[in-house]
């Protein structure tokens with residue numbers, strides 16, 4: 001029998017404020033969820049565990065990641081306990097458990113800490129700019145190296161150890177017997193889920209348009225990363241690379257703008273609750289793509305030398321994204337959900 005954490009309910013409220021204690025365990029949410037199966041049943045079980053304070057069971061569970069937040073369970077819950085939003089809250093909580101640095105917990109729980117962290121990164125970038133005398137060529141060169149180094153170091157120092165911790169909590173500690181061959185066989189599923197998130201199409205409430213928007217965002221974001229980092233978009237002479245950069249950055253900021261509007265309008269179940277980390281994610285993704293687009297326009301119009309502030313704004317947004325949102329914020333959903341699908345497949349293969 002797992003030990004009960006009597007403070008768990010209170011602790012969870014720091015990750016999002018909903019009244020899940022209203023649940024009277026009718027099971028309606030699990031019945032309506034198109035992704036819940038006999039072998040992997042949710043969200044009712046996760047609601048019960050949260051109320052009872054069974055945090056260790058939640059920590060070793062992959063179920064919060066198997067929910068794609070279509071919102072159908074919340075719409076039909078007779079007690080307005082918002083089980084769909086609780087699954088989102090549990091995903092935030094799990095991110096902090098996987099994160100060995102503990103920084104995710106600080107940023108998720110405190111808006112003030114997040115604002116201070118964003119401000120410190122901005123100040124750091126301005127200090128670097130000052131030491132480079134705000135020289136255009138030197139800053140463009142440095143910015144390019146920063147992109148490469150930040151991708152490698154965030155992955156190797158933060159994300160990789162955190163994925164290993166997730167594997168430890170969900171596979172090793174649960175004593176799941178998975179043979180080595182199964183790990184290899186399921187790798188293709190990991191890649192497919194990571195790039196397509198195709199399981200979300202099984203949600204009855206999900207529409208193909210929303211899935212397509214998500215799919216284009218993922219592909220557009222990865223292409224933009226590739227074009228700016230590996231094809232050096234801001235310095236390229238190639239017309240193909242130049243226009244590809246314009247197209248993908250425009251694609252990312254236009255779709256993300258639509259996501260921001262949806263959150264403002266709150267006209268869908270999934271947008272009723274927005275944690276600061278949700279806002280940071282959509283706004284920074286929009287700003288990053290939009291500012292990259294503007295920088296390239298200024299370069300092409302030969303205006304960048306007299307307007308280095310445009311590049312400074314872009315590099316501040318990029319640094320905040322790379323140093324805060326990617327390693328410790330909502331971006332990690334992209335990674336953990338894909339690995340949850342992978343680990344779940346491994347457990348099912350036992």
Ligand code: SF4
Pocket residue numbers: 022023024025026027028029030044047076077078079080081082083
């Ligand atoms: S969360 Fe709502 S629908 Fe689900 S078991 Fe509780 S009361 Fe029923």
Ligand code: SF4
Pocket residue numbers: 032033034035036042043066067068069070071072073074083084085087203
């Ligand atoms: S939000 Fe949708 S996918 Fe998630 S538990 Fe509820 S019904 Fe299932």
